[in-house]
Amino acid sequence: PPSAREDLNYAALSSGSVVLDSSPSTKNALSILQPSKDKYAISPCSTSSYFTVGLSESVSPSRIVLASWEKYSGSIANFTVSLGEAPNTVKPFAQFEAEQTLGIQSFNLTSAPLSRYLRLSVLSWHGTSLEHYCTLSELRVYGLSVSEVMKREWEEGKGRDKEGGYREG
Secondary structure, three states, rough: OOOOOOOOOOHHHHOOOOEEEEEOOEEEEHHOOOOOOOOOOOOEOOOOOEEEEEEEEEEEEEEEEEEEEEEEEOEEEEEEEEEEOOOHHHEEEEEEOOOOOOOEEEEEOOOOOOEEEEEEEEEEEEEEOOOOOEEEEEEEEEEHHHHHHHHHHHOOOOOOOOOOOOOOO
């Protein structure tokens, strides 16, 4: 069966992704869709934050990657990932806890539905006792496209005969 494409970030600005909505207190939200150690979304650590992202296409996400490069700010501690086929239909899918570290962190999603929209909701931040501002440098989403999901279902299910070959018509 096909595995998730690790070379295609479905949340990249260069692929057509867009930040549709973010917390009112968040500045530079679009920065999370661009790989840069010098740009980041920034929010007061005293508030929760969210980002609603229109992915470049419908995908069954298998992995979410967060990057935080800013040394003098707080970073994400606990967050939820919500998924849906329309911005107003996203539903909570998974909750994660991130480590208090600089760099890239990866979070696996299991059996995620096909989704065109993803909402990252920050529930809490690391470093709130030391820093006034908290940042997120980058969000990446990897997974299977619609055609890859269909191919996998075909190969795993009714598309194969008892000997493992393809059935005709």
